[in-house]
Each structure stands twice: as structure tokens, then as C-alpha cells.
Amino acid sequence: MGRYSVFSLMKNALSYHENWQAAWHSPKPKKHYDVIIIGGGGHGLATAYYLAKEHGITNVAVVEKGYLGGGNTARNTTIIRSNYLWDEASQLYELSMKLWEGLSQELNFNVMFSQRGVLNLGHSLQDMRDIARRVNANRLNGIDGEVLGVAEIQKIVPLLNCSPTSRYPVLGASWQPRGGTARHDAVAWGYARAAAAMGVDLIQQCEVSGIRTSAGKVVGVETSQGFIGAPKVGCVVAGNSGVVAAMAGMRLPIESRPLQAMVSEPLKPCLDTVVMSNAVHGYISQSDKGDLVIGAGVDQYNGYGQRGSFHVIEHTMQAICELFPAFSRVRMNRQWGGIVDTCPDACPIVSKTSVQGLFFNCGWGTGGFKATPGSGYVFADTVAHDRPHPLAEAFTIDRFTSGALIDEHGAAGVAH
Amino acid sequence: MLKIHCPYCDEQREEEEFSYSGEAHISRPLDPGALSDADWADYLFFRKNTRGWHHEMWQHSAGCRRYFNVTRHTVTYEIFESYPMGTTPKALPKGDAR
Ligand SMILES: Cc1cc2nc3c(=O)[nH]c(=O)nc-3n(C[C@H](O)[C@H](O)[C@H](O)COP(=O)(O)OP(=O)(O)OC[C@H]3O[C@@H](n4cnc5c(N)ncnc54)[C@H](O)[C@@H]3O)c2cc1C
Ligand SMILES: [Zn+2]
Numbered sequence: 001m002g003r004y005s006v007f008s009l010m011k012n013a014l015s016y017h018e019n020w021q022a023a024w025h026s027p028k029p030k031k032h033y034d035v036i037i038i039g040g041g042g043h044g045l046a047t048a049y050y051l052a053k054e055h056g057i058t059n060v061a062v063v064e065k066g067y068l069g070g071g072n073t074a075r076n077t078t079i080i081r082s083n084y085l086w087d088e089a090s091q092l093y094e095l096s097m098k099l100w101e102g103l104s105q106e107l108n109f110n111v112m113f114s115q116r117g118v119l120n121l122g123h124s125l126q127d128m129r130d131i132a133r134r135v136n137a138n139r140l141n142g143i144d145g146e147v148l149g150v151a152e153i154q155k156i157v158p159l160l161n162c163s164p165t166s167r168y169p170v171l172g173a174s175w176q177p178r179g180g181t182a183r184h185d186a187v188a189w190g191y192a193r194a195a196a197a198m199g200v201d202l203i204q205q206c207e208v209s210g211i212r213t214s215a216g217k218v219v220g221v222e223t224s225q226g227f228i229g230a231p232k233v234g235c236v237v238a239g240n241s242g243v244v245a246a247m248a249g250m251r252l253p254i255e256s257r258p259l260q261a262m263v264s265e266p267l268k269p270c271l272d273t274v275v276m277s278n279a280v281h282g283y284i285s286q287s288d289k290g291d292l293v294i295g296a297g298v299d300q301y302n303g304y305g306q307r308g309s310f311h312v313i314e315h316t317m318q319a320i321c322e323l324f325p326a327f328s329r330v331r332m333n334r335q336w337g338g339i340v341d342t343c344p345d346a347c348p349i350v351s352k353t354s355v356q357g358l359f360f361n362c363g364w365g366t367g368g369f370k371a372t373p374g375s376g377y378v379f380a381d382t383v384a385h386d387r388p389h390p391l392a393e394a395f396t397i398d399r400f401t402s403g404a405l406i407d408e409h410g411a412a413g414v415a416h
Numbered sequence: 417m418l419k420i421h422c423p424y425c426d427e428q429r430e431e432e433e434f435s436y437s438g439e440a441h442i443s444r445p446l447d448p449g450a451l452s453d454a455d456w457a458d459y460l461f462f463r464k465n466t467r468g469w470h471h472e473m474w475q476h477s478a479g480c481r482r483y484f485n486v487t488r489h490t491v492t493y494e495i496f497e498s499y500p501m502g503t504t505p506k507a508l509p510k511g512d513a514r
Contacts, residue, residue: 240467242465243465252462252465253457302436302466302472309418309431310417311430311431311432
């Protein structure tokens with residue numbers, strides 16, 4: 001695989017950019033692999049990459065029913081932060097943050113990771129107490145964070161309405177300077193390209209329709225391109241986790257819900273950080289292209305339709321206009337939904353299952369994009385060694401039986 | 417936005433009047449003391465999360481405040497019927513929703 005660099009760019013410019021190598025191949029599936037990853041989203045591709053890179057397991061197939069990164073990876077608002085409340089969660093997201101910080105270099109692919117900082121606004125005394133508690137917890141865990149007052153916030157985001165007479169006045173915020181955004185597609189493509197270069201087969205347009213087991217062990221998967229054998233299968237299918245679990249006769253503590261987002265027409269640069277508010281429920285950033293990227297709340301009902309109800313985005317627009325009156329005239333360009341796999345405690349499941357060789361990595365729900373590198377890292381380790389990675393020990397499926405839930409609802413400021 | 421029929425008010429109203437309450441027909445354990453941890457986990461947390469026709473509970477929270485069940489398709493979001501608590505749903509429509 002050729003390296004991307006300023007020299008390769010110049011060289012290819014001479015041939016009018018017509019001779020770039022394909023970033024990966026689209027092979028026919030082999031009969032047998034050491035590991036099959038179901039789901040070619042960011043998490044699945046990252047898992048395949050770390051299996052090859054950290055564990056030398058390269059006889060791996062990623063089986064994707066659509067195209068790479070076309071699920072929630074393509075649909076999210078790309079907010080990255082690690083300021084979660086509880087030790088277990090914050091350590092997992094912080095691992096991810098550290099991996100993000102070196103990812104473009106590691107993958108030789110610009111994932112456009114931009115540490116522009118994340119503000120989580122507080123609008124009530126209780127919000128401010130929760131923020132102080134969370135920031136203190138973060139700092140004890142070695143994660144950057146500050147509690148800001150209104151004057152400091154106003155300096156960072158001049159357009160934000162901090163008037164004391166607004167309906168839900170801004171009283172302060174938590175500020176994580178290392179937080180920010182990344183380019184969603186680039187993350188999937190970067191992992192895909194780097195994994196393929198180490199020998200991983202990326203098989204697109206190939207839907208898994210069954211999981212074959214024998215004597216309590218997984219032996220492979222039925223797909224639209226025939227049976228593919230493997231002694232280990234990792235399921236990383238986000239919103240479709242329940243569907244794939246049912247193929248193995250299992251249920252999960254997960255419900256799939258629509259989550260919506262939208263982008264505006266492109267504007268001149270006006271917002272150079274990420275602003276989130278749990279109380280009025282909206283979150284917003286501006287992409288490098290100039291569009292405002294706005295995320296809504298999760299719809300209340302189970303749904304696989306990749307669309308939600310209009311009143312949900314209407315509420316979000318109300319919140320955004322309340323926070324940024326200047327945006328009230330901006331027109332929205334596109335709106336869409338993804339299917340998020342929500343867990344009762346808003347934390348993921350990275351786990352072995354009762355079927356030997358069958359693993360699940362799911363439940364990242366409304367906030368898993370930020371976790372893409374860390375999720376792949378700990379899941380690859382879990383699959384390779386057939387035991388949870390130390391940072392994933394608290395996230396096994398057994399916590400729903402033992403009762404050791406990790407309640408990150410609201411504790412992390414806002415759900416994304 | 418879903419349009420939901422409340423079988424008690426006998427009115428078709430907008431989704432915003434209603435609150436979703438999850439999978440229907442999960443009965444409360446009759447003898448809670450006899451339940452194992454796994455049974456509790458199953459009752460509290462594990463769900464079918466059906467892709468297709470789904471029996472689910474809704475509450476008419478801005479209306480009569482009563483709970484009832486709805487059969488809805490989780491891909492097309494088409495609603496087949498609403499029926500009062502304690503009654504059995506009609507046979508599911510054949511095949512996929514429209
Ligand atoms: C609107 C929205 C906004 C969000 N905002 C944020 C945010 O700001 N920050 C953040 O951290 N997170 C956010 N998230 C959450 C984040 O997008 C997800 O948690 C994360 O992208 C999940 O990645 P994944 O790779 O597991 O899933 P996906 O990208 O969904 O990948 C799963 C893949 O599995 C494939 N698949 C499913 N079933 C099968 C099958 N039977 N056979 C083969 N393949 C199959 C799918 O086609 C899909 O490509 C948001 C989500 C949405 C929808
Ligand atoms: Zn009613």
C-alpha cells in the first residue's frame with residue numbers, strides 16, 4: 001500500500017490524479033477465517049485493524065451488509081469527549097481519546113480530528129452541582145476539565161445567548177479542551193485501508209442472516225454470499241444487535257431507537273467549538289465545510305426505520321434558537337436518522353456470550369462515535385484472548401445480572 | 417410523528433400526547449422472592465427488540481393517562497391496532513407491513 005504524503009500528492013498531481021491506488025480491495029469471501037467481524041462500521045473496522053496490528057491475527061473478514069461506514073458511523077454528529085462521570089466509563093473513553101490524538105499519523109489517513117473543545121452547559125443550580133462533581137471526578141481520573149462561569153463561556157462562544165433573562169439562562173459549563181470532532185467517513189476509511197493493507201478481507205454487500213453453532217460453539221455465519229466459517233465471530237452491528245443476537249437464540253438488554261440529526265446550509269466560520277446542552281437538549285458544532293451540525297434527542301419508541309418523528313427535531317431547533325438567536329434565520333439542508341442501540345445504563349456491552357467464540361460489542365447507543373478507536377482496541381483484545389480486556393471487564397453482559405450497572409444517564413452532561 | 421389511537425378515549429391523537437413504555441405482555445413475576453438473579457435480569461432488562469411487528473405499551477400521558485397496547489411495525493412504523501390492557505392482540509398481519 002502506498003503511503004499518503006505530500007510527495008505522493010505531488011507525484012500523482014503530475015498524472016492528473018488518475019493513478020491513485022485503490023484504498024482497499026473487494027475480495028470474494030474465503031471459505032474460512034480465524035475471525036469474522038459482522039458489521040463494517042467504524043467499530044467493526046477498528047476491531048479488525050487492532051486484531052491485525054496488536055495481535056497478529058490477519059486472517060480476518062469484516063462482513064458488511066451495505067457499504068463500509070454507512071450505518072451510524074455516517075450518521076452521527078461526531079462529537080468526541082471523555083468527560084464521563086464513572087471511573088469505568090471515563091477510563092474507556094479516555095483510552096479512546098488518547099488513540100484519537102495519534103490516529104491520523106498511525107493510520108496515515110487524515111481523520112480530521114480537531115480538538116476544538118467541548119462545552120456542556122448548565123442551566124440550573126443542580127446542573128452546576130452535577131457539572132462540578134463530574135469535572136472533579138474527571139480530574140481525579142487524569143482527564144482534562146474545567147468549570148467555567150458565564151463570562152468565560154461568552155469569551156469562547158460570543159454568539160451564545162447568555163442573557164440572564166432567557167427562559168433557561170446559562171449559568172456555567174464544563175469545558176473539556178481536548179474534546180472536539182473528527183471526520184466520520186475518514187475514520188471508517190482510515191481503519192479500512194490500514195486493515196486491508198495487513199490482509200483483512202473487507203466484504204461489502206454481504207448480509208449475515210444466520211449464526212451457525214455446534215455443541216455450544218460458533219462455527220461460522222450464513223450470509224447472502226454463502227456460508228463463511230470461523231471459530232470466532234464478533235458482532236459489531238449497533239442498531240441491529242438485537243436482530244443478530246436473535247440469530248444465535250439470544251436476547252440483549254438493548255432497545256433500538258431512532259436518533260436524528262441535521263445540517264444547515266454552509267456558513268462562514270462562526271462557531272469554533274462544540275456546544276451541548278442537556279437541559280434544553282441540543283448540541284451543535286460547525287463542520288469544516290461550514291454547515292452547522294445539529295443533533296436531536298433520541299426518539300421514544302423502538303424503531304429500525306432510520307427516521308424519527310418531526311416533533312423531536314422541532315424541539316431541538318427550539319433549543320438551538322434559544323441558545324443561538326442568530327441562527328434562527330439559517331436554513332436546514334438535510335435531516336436524517338440512525339438506529340442507536342441503547343442500554344438501560346447508557347453504557348456499552350463489550351462481552352463474551354454464552355456461545356463459545358461469539359462476542360458482542362454493542363450498546364454504544366447515542367454516543368459511540370467518540371469511542372471508535374478504544375472500542376476496537378479493547379474488543380480486539382477481548383476476541384484475541386477470549387477474556388475481557390481489563391478496561392472492558394466492567395462492561396460485560398453479566399452486569400445486568402449482577403446489578404453492577406454503570407449509570408451514565410445524564411451524568412455525562414448530554415447523551416452524545 | 418405517529419398518530420396513535422387511544423382505545424379508552426376512542427380518539428386518534430398525535431404522538432406527543434403519548435409516552436412509550438416498551439415491550440408489551442411482560443408480566444410481573446408472581447413470586448418475586450423465588451426469582452434468581454438471572455430471572456430478574458431477564459424481567460428487568462432483556463428485550464426482544466423486534467425488527468418487524470412489535471407489541472408495545474403506550475400511555476396516554478396528556479389524555480386519560482391510562483396504559484394500553486399497540487401493535488406497530490418497527491421498520492415502517494405502521495400501526496396495526498391499539499387494544500386495551502388485559503386483552504389479546506389480533507392475529508398479526510401476514511408478511512411485511514406496507
Ligand atoms: C444522529 C446520530 C448522532 C450521533 N452523534 C454522536 C456524537 O456526536 N458522538 C458520538 O460519540 N456518537 C454519536 N452517535 C453514536 C454513534 O454514531 C454510534 O455509537 C457509532 O457510530 C456506532 O458505530 P458502529 O461502528 O458500532 O455502528 P455502525 O456504523 O452503525 O455500523 C454497524 C454496521 O453493521 C452493519 N450490519 C448490521 N446488520 C448486519 C448484518 N446482519 N450483516 C452484516 N452487516 C450488518 C450495518 O450495515 C452497519 O454498517 C450518534 C448517532 C446518531 C444516529
Ligand atoms: Zn386516552
